[in-house]
Amino acid sequence: MKATTPAKPASNTGRRILLGLTGGIAAYKSAQLVRMLVKAGHDVRVVMTEAACRFITPVTMQALSGQTVWTDLWDPRVADNMGHIELSRDRELIVVAPGSANFMAKVVQGLADDLLSTLCLARDCPLMIAPAMNRQMWDNAATQRNVSQLRKDGVLLAGPAPGDQACGETGMGRMLEPEEIFGEIEAFFQPKSLAGKRVLVTAGPTAEAIDPVRSITNASSGKMGYAVARAAREAGAQVTLISGPTALATPGGVERIDVKSAQQMFEAVKKAVARADVFVAVAAVSDYRVVNAAEQKIKKASGKGMTLELAENPDILAYVAKLPSPPFCVGFAAETEKLVAHAKEKRARKKIPLLAANLAQQALGADDNEIVLYDDAGEHPLGRGSKLEQARKLVGHVAAMLKRGKRPA
Numbered sequence: 558m559k560a561t562t563p564a565k566p567a568s569n570t571g572r573r574i575l576l577g578l579t580g581g582i583a584a585y586k587s588a589q590l591v592r593m594l595v596k597a598g599h600d601v602r603v604v605m606t607e608a609a610c611r612f613i614t615p616v617t618m619q620a621l622s623g624q625t626v627w628t629d630l631w632d633p634r635v636a637d638n639m640g641h642i643e644l645s646r647d648r649e650l651i652v653v654a655p656g657s658a659n660f661m662a663k664v665v666q667g668l669a670d671d672l673l674s675t676l677c678l679a680r681d682c683p684l685m686i687a688p689a690m691n692r693q694m695w696d697n698a699a700t701q702r703n704v705s706q707l708r709k710d711g712v713l714l715a716g717p718a719p720g721d722q723a724c725g726e727t728g729m730g731r732m733l734e735p736e737e738i739f740g741e742i743e744a745f746f747q748p749k750s751l752a753g754k755r756v757l758v759t760a761g762p763t764a765e766a767i768d769p770v771r772s773i774t775n776a777s778s779g780k781m782g783y784a785v786a787r788a789a790r791e792a793g794a795q796v797t798l799i800s801g802p803t804a805l806a807t808p809g810g811v812e813r814i815d816v817k818s819a820q821q822m823f824e825a826v827k828k829a830v831a832r833a834d835v836f837v838a839v840a841a842v843s844d845y846r847v848v849n850a851a852e853q854k855i856k857k858a859s860g861k862g863m864t865l866e867l868a869e870n871p872d873i874l875a876y877v878a879k880l881p882s883p884p885f886c887v888g889f890a891a892e893t894e895k896l897v898a899h900a901k902e903k904r905a906r907k908k909i910p911l912l913a914a915n916l917a918q919q920a921l922g923a924d925d926n927e928i929v930l931y932d933d934a935g936e937h938p939l940g941r942g943s944k945l946e947q948a949r950k951l952v953g954h955v956a957a958m959l960k961r962g963k964r965p966a
C-alpha cells in the first residue's frame with residue numbers, strides 16, 4: 558500500500574466527502590452507503606474507529622470507496638503526522654454513520670482521542686451524524702443532552718429512526734437506511750436558491766363528505782406535492798405544506814397543516830398566503846362538493862338508485878393568483894390527453910406565470926414522473942426522473958424566474 562493515496566478527482570456533480578464509521582452493528586449499512594455515494598460520482602474518503610473495524614473490515618470499505626481507509630491517529634504512512642488535519646482539509650462534508658452514543662458525547666465535549674474524533678475537532682467543514690444505538694442509550698438523559706448540544710453547535714443529525722433493533726428491542730435509535738442517509742447528503746448539497754423565501758404548497762387529494770363515513774375523493778397520493786415541499790426546504794425556504802389526506806411522512810423542517818375538504822384547504826390557504834413569497838398548488842382539489850352532506854350515515858334504500866347534488870368548489874389557485882399582491886404562483890396540471898393544449902389553456906385561464914404539466918396515467922401514485930414546465934418563454938421538459946428530482950428542477954426554475962424578477966402574468 559502506498560503512503561498516501563491521492564483522492565480521485567470528483568466529477569462535476571461529485572462532492573468530496575469524508576465518511577466516518579464508529580462502532581455499531583449498523584456499520585454494515587455503511588458499505589451500501591459508500592457504494593451509493595461513489596456510484597453517484599462523489600469522492601469518498603473513509604475513516605474508521607477501532608470499534609468500527611470489529612463490525613466491518615477496512616478492506617470492504619477500501620474496495621467500495623476505491624481509496625485507502627484510515628484508522629489510526631499514529632499511522633506512520635502520513636509523512637508529517639498531521640493526518641488528523643490533512644484528512645479532512647479538502648472535504649466538503651464529514652458524515653459519521655453509524656454515529657455511536659460515545660462518539661456523539663466525544664464531539665460534544667471536544668474530545669480527540671482517536672483519528673475520527675480528532676479530525677472532527679480539527680474540521681473546517683460541516684459535520685453530519687447518523688446516530689445508531691440501542692433505544693435506551695438514545696433515550697438516556699445524557700444522550701438527549703448531547704443531541705440538543707450537537708444541534709446548538711450546528712452539527713446536522715440524520716435520524717435516528719424508530720423500529721426493530723439488532724438487539725431485539727424496538728424503539729428509537731435505529732440508524733437510517735443507506736438510501737435515507739444518501740438522501741440527506743444530497744439534500745445538504747442542494748443549492749440554497751430559495752434562502753429567505755416563504756413557500757406555501759398544497760398537496761394530496763381532497764375528500765368531500767357524502768355522510769360521516771363516505772366521501773368523494775381522487776387517486777392523488779400526494780407524493781409530488783410532498784416532493785415539492787421537500788425540495789423547497791432543501792433550497793433553504795421556510796415551507797408550509799397544506800395537505801389533504803395522505804399516508805406520507807412530513808418532510809423534515811416543513812410545517813404541515815392537515816385538511817380534508819377543498820373548502821378547508823381554501824380556508825387554510827387564505828390564512829397562510831399573506832406570508833408566502835411563492836405558492837405551489839400541487840393538490841388535486843375536488844372541483845365539486847356534495848350539497849347538504851348527511852349528518853348521519855345514509856341508509857341503503859334497496860332497489861332505488863341515488864342522486865347526489867354537487868356544487869362547485871372555489872378554485873384556490875385562481876383565487877391566490879387574483880390577489881392584489883399575489884405570491885409567485887405555480888400550478889400543476891395532470892391531464893389524461895392533449896397535454897400541451899390543456900396546459901397552455903390552464904396557465905392562461907388561471908393567470909399564473911408557471912405551470913407544471915404531466916400525464917396523469919404516468920404520474921398517479923408512481924415514484925417518478927415526467928414534467929413539462931410552461932412559462933412566458935415557452936416549454937421546458939424536465940425529462941423523466943424521480944418526483945424529488947423533478948421537484949428540485951422545478952424549484953430551481955422558480956428561483957431563476959424570481960431572480961429575473963418575473964411576477965405573476
Ligand code: CTP
Nearest residue numbers: 838839840842870871872873874888889890891
Ligand atoms: N386547483 C385549485 N383549486 C381547485 C382546482 C384546482 O387550487 N378548486 C389547482 C390545482 O392545485 C392545480 C391547478 O389548479 O395546480 C389545476 O388543477 P386542475 O384540477 O387540473 O384544474 P381545473 O381548473 O380543475 O381544470 P379541470 O379539472 O377541468 O382539468
